[in-house]
Amino acid sequence: MSGFDLKGLTASFGGERVIGPLSLNVHEGERVALVGRSGAGKSTLISLIHQQVEGIASLVPQNLGLVNALPVFHNVYMGRLDTNATWYNTLTLIRPFAKDTREVKALLTELAMPEKVWIPAASLSGGQRQRVAIARALYRRSGLLLADEPVSALDGPSAHLVMKLLKDRFATSVIALHDVELALAYCTRIVGIQDGHIALDEPSEKLTPADITPLY
Amino acid sequence: MFRVEVNHVILTGFVKRVRKTLVESHGKKKDIQMVLNLIRKLALTSFLVFVGSATASAQTFVFTAIPDEDETKLVERFRGVAEYLSEQLDADVRYIPVKSYAAAVSAFRNNQVQLAWFGGLSGVQARALVPGSQAIAQGEEDQAFFNYFIAHKSTGLDRADTLTDDLRGMTFTFGSKGSTSGRLIPEYHIRDIFGEAPEEVFERVGFSGNHTRTLRLVESGTYDVGAINYKVWEKELEDGNINTDDVKIIWKTPAYPNYQWSIRGDVDENYGEGFTDRVREALLALDDPELLESFPRSDFVPASNSDYEPIESVAKEIGIID
Amino acid sequence: MFSSPTVRTSLIFTAIAVVGLLFADIAITSANPWKDLGRFFLGVVTPDFFSTEGLATALLRTVAFAFVGVALGSVCGFLLALVYRAYPVRIFCAFIRAIHELFWALIFLQFFGFHPLTGVLAIAIPYAGIFAKVYAEILEEADPEPGRLLPPGTGVISAFLYARIPDCWVQMRTYTAYRLECGLRSSAILGFVGLPTLGFYLESAFSQGHYSEAGAMLILFYVLIATLPLWVKPRLLPVYIIGAPFFLGEGMPIVWGNVARFFTQDIVPGPLKGDEGWSGMGSWLGDLFVTQALPGIWNTVILTQIALVATGIIALLAFPLISTHFGGPVRRTSGHVFLVILRSTPEYILAYILLQLWGPSMLPAVVALALHNGGIIGHLIGRQSSTIILRPDASTGLNRYTYELVPRVYRSFLAFLFYRWEIIMRETAILGILGIYTLGFYVDNAIQNIQFDKAMILILITASLNIGVDILGRFIRRKLALQTMPTC
Structure with missing residues (x-):
């Protein structure tokens, strides 16, 4: 159960409506790309969805939400704090168990940064930090991904690597992307946002980059 | 036993580490050895006390004294007394120094000390707080103790039969707040003679802390006038510690009962039947001239609670005790 | 310049301190204060x-x-x-x-x-x-x-x-x-x-x-x-x-x-222990308040206000000692040593020493509080002033101090000063134990007289006074939008 059907979504900042009212129905298995100009309301929509689905989703927010003082391992491990007992989590903080270390290392290897596992998040580069947040979302193993510009700080090949991983590991996803090529390549459905409303909602195979450009 | 082992391991580790750092930084072997021995000694004693405090302390008989003079003098004097008493009583006897008269009274009241060398006032206060406690011995001289009022040369005051109005507007120092000869008696006489509180008679009233300090402060002119226990004055004079050009006696108070040894009422119960009597006998029999000289008293004579009634009534009169 | 709220606040506090000086007991009462001070310094340079x-x-x-x-x-x-x-x-x-x-x-x-x-x-x-x-x-x-x-x-x-x-x-x-x-x-x-x-x-x-x-x-x-x-x-x-x-x-x-x-x-108040009960509490408390608490509060407040302003003056004078904008490395190192000594010496010890040397009055307490707290604040704003980058042709000497640096550090200086207001008051009260007639003097009196009930009431009054000043200090800092980190 990773699809959702949301109606009458609205959000306001300082009395000014920035989103909606809009409705969004996402079926299980759909991979939705949110596209549109910056400030159109993509990020707000992502966090609205996150609130509505009550946290069953894996979230990659734009500011990543890493704990800078903790090493990469623990930042990733935090994705599954709910499945383990408190004593287990506490011990892990002091000395991680081999099984978890193996799992996290494997994930980081897929993201091409296995050597960083014990480095504090504070000393990573922007691209590396982004991949740690993605690793945390993957480690969480929920069916639904909500991601806000998850590859904005990555170079071309890495961006493709990450997008492919996200495509393979999550049944359903809603990803805010400003890169139209990536959106068309990895998502099944494109939702264009303009001034807080849905201005375009089509399957990606029906679209070309030229159809999307007017949104920007 | 397990706890002992663990503690020991930790301490040894600590000492080793200290040694390592010391060797690295200095390399002076002798100094290091000294410091290490000290640390070891301290650790060991603290440790033993920690482990054994529950049992050992019950047997130790502890006494204290009001801090009416320089600390080094007190420690020297009462260590001698501790040795003497432990020999006479065949018990572990220890002296602990305190920083204030109230601390001596509290320690007595709290049964952390069982015996104390009190002044007239502190003795009255302490015995009022501990039921059954009694004064058991006083110095020969304490039966008729007196004070000197002393003045700095710049005041131009001379010895007289009473305190004169010339003192008005000068600065004055007591000894300690809880002292008989440093506070109670001088205050009583000031109120009696001038009909006013000391703060109204003098421009400034201070508490030096103890008699030696009073002497030093008046000698240096920090205060114009001060009140001092005559025994301290005479001892310091004899030892050549007073510059009589700078400070002199201006008045001698009438006599009053002062210092005494007081003992708690529950001592027999805790230290064995007749212990109070043994302590009293030991104190009265003290005849080591050197030890007596350190007080300085010529002899110890029997005392009783009723000897101190005059002190109690004076203290009530000026509101120090309720 | 007088319209600036920080300057106005500073002037008001200075005025209060000056008025306080009229009521304060400030004097050197010992006959040879400098001889004793000399002997003390001789002792420090010939440590045993x-x-x-x-x-x-x-x-x-x-x-x-x-x-x-x-x-x-x-x-x-x-x-x-x-x-x-x-x-x-x-x-x-x-x-x-x-x-x-x-x-x-x-x-x-x-x-x-x-x-x-x-x-x-x-x-x-x-x-x-x-x-x-x-x-x-x-x-x-x-x-x-x-x-x-x-x-x-x-x-x-x-x-x-x-x-x-x-x-x-x-x-x-x-x-x-x-x-x-x-x-x-x-x-x-x-x-x-x-x-x-x-x-x-x-x-x-x-x-x-x-x-x-x-x-x-x-x-x-x-x-x-x-x-x-x-x-x-x-x-x-x-x-x-x-x-x-x-x-x-x-x-x-x-x-x-x-x-x-x-x-x-x-610690049960006297009347409650006796026969009087609650009816006697009024007069007991009233008497305690009038004869001890009020004079204690009065002296504590006056001394605190004078010490606060004196602290400010010392801090402003002391910070150039470690600022990189003045003097060479030798001057600065000695400045550091001096400030370390000032701020490592507890007020209580400083006051005790000065009281022994100068005789009893509020003066030793003011000087002790000002030196210690001024040393701490001077150190903090001195360090802060070193992070300021001056334009290459900035003025030098006194002009640099008055035009370039003081205006730039003044807000954080005030922030620290108001933060320490409550600390200064806490210390002022405690210095009474040494014989200055602040609240601590009356607390110590009560304890020396084995009247713990009175001592507890006086301690509670002291604590309330401190809490009050803490709230006031925070209010002023908020009002002037001053931010600071905690110091002790």
């Missing part, structure tokens, strides 16, 4: 490290009490910080930190006597109150985002350990280490009321005029504090904390009956 076997023990005990007290205080403070949102907890913490360490020691002495617990709790309790406040502020400021991202169903403890603590850890550690330095100072002055720390021996040496001995103790104390970063390493910390309790000294055994007696009898 071997005169007493007590010296090494005193230092060791000072360190041990500081470690155990601060460790206990930080653990309790941390636990309190977790529930600091609750209003009663805030009030409780404000209350326990408003009572000075020495007052706590005097209270515990009455029933624990000379047991190490007295000294440990005297440090740990007020420190717990301070730690609770500062830790709570640090935790509050942590980035909330990681916490929001945790999967639902994450345990409270796990969430706290992963999403909160790591972010705050460095700040909390820095603050705790800084508090350890304060703890050493607190521990040292506890000796003045009879605990076996440095103050005990310092007081003895001083009152007997053994200035070389006193000098040696002071020098060793400065060295101890200055080298703190060298011997307090995170890795060694567990060793120190486990080892420290063994070096507290033996003291006297605790008699628990005394504790019960203290709370059920000693």
Whole structure:
């Protein structure tokens, strides 16, 4: 159960409506790309969805939400704090168990940064930090991904690597992307946002980059 | 036993580490050895006390004294007394120094000390707080103790039969707040003679802390006038510690009962039947001239609670005790 | 310029202090203050490290009490910080930190006597109150985002350990280490009321005029504090904390009956113990208030206001000593040494020394408070001024001081000053124990007269006064939009 059907979504900042009212129905298995100009309301929509689905989703927010003082391992491990007992989590903080270390290392290897596992998040580069947040979302193993510009700080090949991983590991996803090529390549459905409303909602195979450009 | 082992391991580790750092930084072997021995000694004693405090302390008989003079003098004097008493009583006897008269009274009241060398006032206060406690011995001289009022040369005051109005507007120092000869008696006489509180008679009233300090402060002119226990004055004079050009006696108070040894009422119960009597006998029999000289008293004579009634009534009169 | 709120506030406070001076008892009463001062400095430059076997023990005990007290205080403070949102907890913490360490020691002495617990709790309790406040502020400021991202169903403890603590850890550690330095100072002055720390021996040496001995103790104390970063390493910390309790000294055994007696009898107000009951309370309290509390409050407030302004003046004069914008490295190094000495010497010890040398009046207290607190603030804004980058053709000398630097650091200077207002008042009250007629004098009187009921009421009044000034100080800082970090 990773699809959702949301109606009458609205959000306001300082009395000014920035989103909606809009409705969004996402079926299980759909991979939705949110596209549109910056400030159109993509990020707000992502966090609205996150609130509505009550946290069953894996979230990659734009500011990543890493704990800078903790090493990469623990930042990733935090994705599954709910499945383990408190004593287990506490011990892990002091000395991680081999099984978890193996799992996290494997994930980081897929993201091409296995050597960083014990480095504090504070000393990573922007691209590396982004991949740690993605690793945390993957480690969480929920069916639904909500991601806000998850590859904005990555170079071309890495961006493709990450997008492919996200495509393979999550049944359903809603990803805010400003890169139209990536959106068309990895998502099944494109939702264009303009001034807080849905201005375009089509399957990606029906679209070309030229159809999307007017949104920007 | 397990706890002992663990503690020991930790301490040894600590000492080793200290040694390592010391060797690295200095390399002076002798100094290091000294410091290490000290640390070891301290650790060991603290440790033993920690482990054994529950049992050992019950047997130790502890006494204290009001801090009416320089600390080094007190420690020297009462260590001698501790040795003497432990020999006479065949018990572990220890002296602990305190920083204030109230601390001596509290320690007595709290049964952390069982015996104390009190002044007239502190003795009255302490015995009022501990039921059954009694004064058991006083110095020969304490039966008729007196004070000197002393003045700095710049005041131009001379010895007289009473305190004169010339003192008005000068600065004055007591000894300690809880002292008989440093506070109670001088205050009583000031109120009696001038009909006013000391703060109204003098421009400034201070508490030096103890008699030696009073002497030093008046000698240096920090205060114009001060009140001092005559025994301290005479001892310091004899030892050549007073510059009589700078400070002199201006008045001698009438006599009053002062210092005494007081003992708690529950001592027999805790230290064995007749212990109070043994302590009293030991104190009265003290005849080591050197030890007596350190007080300085010529002899110890029997005392009783009723000897101190005059002190109690004076203290009530000026509101120090309720 | 006079329209600026910071300048106006400064002028109002200065005016209050000047008026206060008219009522204050400021005098040098000793006949030869400079001769004594000279003898004291001679003692400091000819220290005698071997005169007493007590010296090494005193230092060791000072360190041990500081470690155990601060460790206990930080653990309790941390636990309190977790529930600091609750209003009663805030009030409780404000209350326990408003009572000075020495007052706590005097209270515990009455029933624990000379047991190490007295000294440990005297440090740990007020420190717990301070730690609770500062830790709570640090935790509050942590980035909330990681916490929001945790999967639902994450345990409270796990969430706290992963999403909160790591972010705050460095700040909390820095603050705790800084508090350890304060703890050493607190521990040292506890000796003045009879605990076996440095103050005990310092007081003895001083009152007997053994200035070389006193000098040696002071020098060793400065060295101890200055080298703190060298011997307090995170890795060694567990060793120190486990080892420290063994070096507290033996003291006297605790008699628990005394504790019960203290709370059920000693501190019960006199009339309630007697036949008068509640009807006698009015006159008893009224009498206490008029004859002791009011004069005590009056003197405490006057002395505090004068000392506050004097602190400000010293700080403004002292900060160029370490600022990189003045003088060469030699001047600056000596400036650093000077300021380290000023801020490492507890006010209480400074006041004690000056009181012995100059005779009793408010003057030694004002000077002691101003030197110590001025040293601390001077150090902080001096360091801050060094981070200012001046344009290459900036003026030099006095012009540089008045036009370039003072205006730039003035706001943080005021922030620190108002932060320390409450601290200065707390210290002012306690200096009464030395014979200045502030609240501490009356508290000490009551204790010396074995009237703990009166002592407790006076301590409560002192604490309320401190809390009041703390609130006022915070109000002014908010009003002027001044921000600061905590100092002690």
